Amino acid sequence: MLVVLTGGTGGAKLIEGLAAEIDPSELTIICNTGDDAIFHGLYVSPDIDTITYTLAGLSDSEKGWGIRGDTFTALEQLRRLGNDTWFNLGDKDLATHITRTKLLNEGLKLSAVTEHLRRQLRVRSRILPMSDQRIETRVKTPEGELSFQEFFVKQRWAPEVISVRFPGAEQAQPAPGVLDAIGNAQAIIVCPSNPITSIGPILAVPGIRAALEQTGAPVVGVSPMIGATAISGPAHKLMVAAGFDASVVGVAKCYREFLDTLLIAGEDCASAARIEALGVAPVASDIRMATQADKLRLAGEVLALVKK
Ligand code: GDP
Numbered sequence: 001m002l003v004v005l006t007g008g009t010g011g012a013k014l015i016e017g018l019a020a021e022i023d024p025s026e027l028t029i030i031c032n033t034g035d036d037a038i039f040h041g042l043y044v045s046p047d048i049d050t051i052t053y054t055l056a057g058l059s060d061s062e063k064g065w066g067i068r069g070d071t072f073t074a075l076e077q078l079r080r081l082g083n084d085t086w087f088n089l090g091d092k093d094l095a096t097h098i099t100r101t102k103l104l105n106e107g108l109k110l111s112a113v114t115e116h117l118r119r120q121l122r123v124r125s126r127i128l129p130m131s132d133q134r135i136e137t138r139v140k141t142p143e144g145e146l147s148f149q150e151f152f153v154k155q156r157w158a159p160e161v162i163s164v165r166f167p168g169a170e171q172a173q174p175a176p177g178v179l180d181a182i183g184n185a186q187a188i189i190v191c192p193s194n195p196i197t198s199i200g201p202i203l204a205v206p207g208i209r210a211a212l213e214q215t216g217a218p219v220v221g222v223s224p225m226i227g228a229t230a231i232s233g234p235a236h237k238l239m240v241a242a243g244f245d246a247s248v249v250g251v252a253k254c255y256r257e258f259l260d261t262l263l264i265a266g267e268d269c270a271s272a273a274r275i276e277a278l279g280v281a282p283v284a285s286d287i288r289m290a291t292q293a294d295k296l297r298l299a300g301e302v303l304a305l306v307k308k
Contacts, residue, residue, distance in 0.1 A: 002306070003185040004029045004213065007198020008050035010224050011191030012209035013289040015297025018189070019125060024055065026265050027125035030208075032139035032193070033110065034130075034166060034201030035148045039080060040089050043095035043104055046149070047198065048114055048129060049096060056121035057193050064232075082148035086154045112176040125246040128181065130202045133172040138165050139238075148197055157201045157234040161241035164196055169204035174211075182211040190221035192287065194230070195254040196238035219260050220283040220305045222298065223248045223289055226265040231288060247271060252280045261305050263287055263298070 004015060004020070006029055006304045015078065018027060027227060032039045032047045046065065048148040053059040053067055070090025077087040089097065109132040118127050139151040141159035142177045182188065192197050211217065227286060228246050236246035243249035248268045256278045264271065266284045275282040283305065289295045 001181070001185055001191060002187050003181050004191060005193075005199055005202055006030070006047065006051060006267065007032045007190040007193035008047040011022050011047075011193040012050045012054040012059065012064075013263050013295050014189070014191050014222060015051060015125075016292075017056055017289070017295035017297075018303070020296055021299045021303055024124040027284070028177075028185070029127045030178055030181065030202060031114075031123055031127060031129055032201050033153075034135055034197060036134070037087070037093070037147055037149045039089060039097075041101070042089075042094070043101045044087075044089070044097050045110070045114075045129070048127060049093070049306070051127055052096075052114075052118050052123055053122060055118070055125055055127075058121070059080070064089050064144045074152070086193050087149060088153075109175070114153045121221045124178070126181075128177050130178065130208065131172040131205050132175045133168060134206065135166050135168040135199055135201055138155060138167060139197075140164070152234070159239065161237055163241055164200070164238055166204045169201065170206065172205050174205050174207050178205075179211050181238075182208070182215060185215065185217045187217050188212065188215065188219040189302055189306065190219065190255060190259065192222040192224040192231070194224060194233060194235040194238065195244070195251055196235065197240045197269070202240070203298060203305040215258075218306050219245065219255075219258050220263070220302055221251070221255055221259050221261070222263045222302065223251050223265065223268070225251055226267055226287070248282075249274045249278075252278045252282075256280055261301065261303075276282055 036045045056066050060066045070092045083199040110129045139146045140162040239246050239250050247265045252275045259280050261281045264282050265287050272282040
């Protein structure tokens with residue numbers, strides 16, 4: 001059994017490759033829920049949805065979110081009715097959020113709802129939220145504190161970032177199955193996800209970091225950074241705000257206590273000695289996943305490393 005830690009877009013690309021290279025039922029995916037938010041009264045879990053849609057073959061890989069070919073009729077009507085519609089929600093996507101919200105209102109935990117949704121969509125990998133409790137990533141900017149979606153989508157990650165915090169994390173527990181999955185894993189893969197706002201919230205749930213530090217299984221990561229910038233999105237900006245270098249060395253520092261191997265871009269070879277000095281073995285590769293072939297190749301390389 002392989003355990004994968006992930007956010008949304010970057011993680012989904014690698015997971016698509018992994019699920020094609022091995023039996024998908026051998027994957028347990030632990031997902032960030034710090035980006036979850038309520039829109040129009042509906043509970044939206046963007047990273048869980050991106051991973052579920054990807055594994056169901058439904059994802060819109062061009063946009064990196066949502067369902068391929070989805071329409072936005074309901075959102076347009078919501079806008080006409082005076083609602084704030086800066087967060088895009090497609091018509092089919094809304095069906096997911098309506099179902100999730102209904103089941104949560106009936107008393108099911110997020111983990112049980114996630115399990116129900118993935119089974120309905122015939123996804124064979126197990127998808128676990130990091131926690132059943134609400135942990136909300138908050139981004140402090142000079143104009144005040146924003147939720148992750150307000151920062152990322154509404155403000156297009158333009159504001160200066162002072163700091164990031166995860167209220168609720170200290171009192172939270174890992175969702176059922178998370179610690180067992182890590183404890184029993186043959187290998188653990190840290191996706192090329194944002195180290196601060198995708199993997200950071202997962203590590204902030206009490207017990208998860210310790211379980212990763214204690215495992216005897218190999219832990220392999222893929223860098224989301226090339227040079228001083230993220231391949232997409234604001235990871236570099238958030239890393240600096242959290243006190244890390246905006247570089248692959250900073251990524252290695254985020255994970256050094258539990259990471260054995262880090263796949264880095266060929267362009268970052270000059271950083272290899274600094275990564276090694278942190279106790280992490282760097283392996284240079286082409287870490288960009290622009291095509292399906294890239295996803296399969298990189299997933300194959302990660303699997304070869306964990307099987308070593
Ligand atoms: P989010 O919830 O959408 O932010 O999901 P992630 O954290 O999983 O994805 C964002 C991260 O993926 C960013 O830090 C990107 O740099 C990284 N990323 C996006 N595309 C690629 C890619 O093709 N290769 C690698 N290595 N990283 C990528």
